[in-house]
Amino acid sequence: MASGDPLNRDLSVLHIDRSQKETLDPKRKPGRRLLIYIGAAVIFIVLMGIVGVKIFGNIAQVEVERPLLESNTSAGDVVLTAGGYIVAHHPIQVSSKVVGKVAWVGIEKGDRVKEGQVLVRLEDNEYQAQHAQAQANLDVTKAHLRELETGSRPQEIEAAQAGVELARANYQNAELNLKRTEEMFRAQITSQSQLDNARTQYEVTKSQLASAQKNYELVKIGPRVEQIEYARAQVAQAQAAMEYAQTMLDSTLIRSPVTGTILERLVEKGEMVSTMNFGGTGGVKASVASVADLNDLQVQLDINQNDFPKISATQQCQITADAYPDRVNQGVVAEIAPEANRQKATIEVRVKVLHPEDYLRPEMNAHVSFLEPADPQKKATRETLTIPRSALVRKEGKMAVFVVAGAHARMREIQVGRDFGDRVEIVEGVSPNDRVVVHGGEGLTSGQRVKVAPSS
Numbered sequence: 001m002a003s004g005d006p007l008n009r010d011l012s013v014l015h016i017d018r019s020q021k022e023t024l025d026p027k028r029k030p031g032r033r034l035l036i037y038i039g040a041a042v043i044f045i046v047l048m049g050i051v052g053v054k055i056f057g058n059i060a061q062v063e064v065e066r067p068l069l070e071s072n073t074s075a076g077d078v079v080l081t082a083g084g085y086i087v088a089h090h091p092i093q094v095s096s097k098v099v100g101k102v103a104w105v106g107i108e109k110g111d112r113v114k115e116g117q118v119l120v121r122l123e124d125n126e127y128q129a130q131h132a133q134a135q136a137n138l139d140v141t142k143a144h145l146r147e148l149e150t151g152s153r154p155q156e157i158e159a160a161q162a163g164v165e166l167a168r169a170n171y172q173n174a175e176l177n178l179k180r181t182e183e184m185f186r187a188q189i190t191s192q193s194q195l196d197n198a199r200t201q202y203e204v205t206k207s208q209l210a211s212a213q214k215n216y217e218l219v220k221i222g223p224r225v226e227q228i229e230y231a232r233a234q235v236a237q238a239q240a241a242m243e244y245a246q247t248m249l250d251s252t253l254i255r256s257p258v259t260g261t262i263l264e265r266l267v268e269k270g271e272m273v274s275t276m277n278f279g280g281t282g283g284v285k286a287s288v289a290s291v292a293d294l295n296d297l298q299v300q301l302d303i304n305q306n307d308f309p310k311i312s313a314t315q316q317c318q319i320t321a322d323a324y325p326d327r328v329n330q331g332v333v334a335e336i337a338p339e340a341n342r343q344k345a346t347i348e349v350r351v352k353v354l355h356p357e358d359y360l361r362p363e364m365n366a367h368v369s370f371l372e373p374a375d376p377q378k379k380a381t382r383e384t385l386t387i388p389r390s391a392l393v394r395k396e397g398k399m400a401v402f403v404v405a406g407a408h409a410r411m412r413e414i415q416v417g418r419d420f421g422d423r424v425e426i427v428e429g430v431s432p433n434d435r436v437v438v439h440g441g442e443g444l445t446s447g448q449r450v451k452v453a454p455s456s
Contacts, residue, residue: 059449062440064404067385068423069432078318080310080370084301086321088292088362089352092258094119095287096273097251098127107289109265113256120267120288122252127245134245138238145231151222160212160219167212171205178202260293263362292362297353298334299366302346311336315370317351318418322365326392326399328419330354331368386423387430391438392416401430402437402444404452409437411446 100122107119152160181198184190254273267273267288274284299319303311317331334352341347351368353360391401399416402409414429430436435452437444444450 059451060409060440060444061451061453062402062404062409062437062444063453064435065388065391065438066435067387067426067430067432069383069385077372078369079372080303080307081367082301082303082307082370083322083365083367084299086353086360086362086364086366087298087300087350088263088294089296089298090258091263091290091292091362092260093287094254094257094289094291096120096122096254096275098122098248099272099274100124100127100252102267102269102271102273102288105265105267105269105288107262107265109262111262113260113262113291115256115259117256118253119256119262120254120273122254122273124249124252127249127252131242131245131249134238134242138235138242141231141234141238145228145235148223148228148231152219157216157219160216164209164212164216167205167209171202171209174198174202174205254288256289256291258291258293260291262289263292264290266290294360294362295356297356297360297362299331299351299353299368301349301351301368302341302344303349305340305345305347308347311349311370312373315373317371318369319351319353320367320369321360322367324359326394326416327357327359328416328424329356329360330419333370384418385426385430385432386420387426387436388438389422389424391436391441392424393441393444402441402446403430404435404437404450407449407451409441409444409446409448409450411444 102120103123104121105119106121107113113119178198178201181190181195185192185195267285272284273288274286276286311333313333313336315333317333319329319331320327321329331351331353333349335348335350337348387401393400393402393411395411398413400411400413403412404410412429415427417425417427419425437450440450440453
């Protein structure tokens with residue numbers, strides 16, 4: 001056949017090249033089969049590693065503890081539960097003693113402050129000037145008092161003595177002149193008027209001598225006691241005025257009266273602060289901040305008059321904030337209003353939170369369970385099952401714990417009761433034989449494999 005024939009060209013495609021037969025035959029190339037086996041082994045190892053991680057790599061190490069069953073006689077049954085609000089026992093509106101413009105504010109809502117800490121500073125230029133004026137007046141009165149207490153200087157005494165000698169000389173001269181004039185008058189040499197002038201001059205010099213002598217004695221003695229006492233009174237008056245000016249100056253620094261927490265910041269820089277409440281008009285503020293000690297909290301309740309017989313002074317209570325229903329705080333009845341509310345037919349009762357935790361805030365809703373007072377003649381024993389507080393977890397808004405069964409942790413919903421500090425009562429959900437996870441439960445899921453620490 002000719003090479004250009006189309007039929008020959010098609011058949012040439014089916015022709016087998018004998019030179020490539022050995023390359024395509026795996027039996028004649030054992031190295032290729034080995035590579036296939038190695039690849040399969042690698043894939044198998046990778047798959048087994050993934051399965052191992054799934055099975056063994058997610059094991060959590062935990063510590064467990066069995067619930068503690070103990071007798072408890074400290075509290076009776078709940079006789080009444082009522083709702084109210086958490087309030088600060090002694091909230092304080094911090095005010096200013098002086099009128100002024102706010103120059104600096106150093107607090108924000110929620111800040112912790114110490115007693116005596118500066119909260120707000122007012123402009124003090126005017127009070128600085130008043131203080132300087134009072135200080136200068138005090139210095140003047142003190143200098144005058146020192147002058148009186150020191151007495152006359154030697155130069156003053158010498159000057160007074162010289163005045164006496166001069167007055168005495170004038171007196172002696174006038175006395176001699178009078179005698180000569182009298183002799184001349186008897187001899188009819190001088191007139192009556194000349195004699196009268198001589199006598200007048202004599203009397204004047206005599207008075208001047210007596211005055212000079214008295215002045216000399218006073219200068220030698222020094223100031224009178226009454227003058228010194230008066231000067232001392234002036235110094236005391238000036239001292240009081242200076243201390244008042246200092247007090248007014250110090251009052252431009254408004255300090256916290258107690259150690260506590262800032263509930264509200266009430267002023268801003270540039271606003272006017274007054275000592276009187278003008279009803280908030282004109283931007284003038286009477287208070288600069290509200291502060292309270294959050295370690296001194298109470299729950300304010302309005303108790304129906306029909307339930308009032310169930311409450312007594314110093315009655316033990318359990319307090320639960322609505323936002324944290326799983327946390328119980330101990331309390332005691334601290335105040336009972338002396339009169340009822342006629343319109344609401346209620347009586348105000350305040351329950352003191354004995355050891356308030358940090359999560360409690362004023363104005364939170366809370367419920368108080370009033371416990372039956374213990375009967376000293378009848379001490380009822382009650383079995384209480386408790387676990388550490390660290391075992392509690394919250395899942396989907398419910399309280400729960402993790403219980404170890406075999407090698408797995410199982411989540412179990414519980415119902416908590418009374419609070420005993422670092423332990424809580426469990427009313428329902430676990431038994432004394434359960435092993436409860438107390439540490440390491442963070443992030444656990446129900447059914448997860450766990451390893452119990454040897455110390456548990």
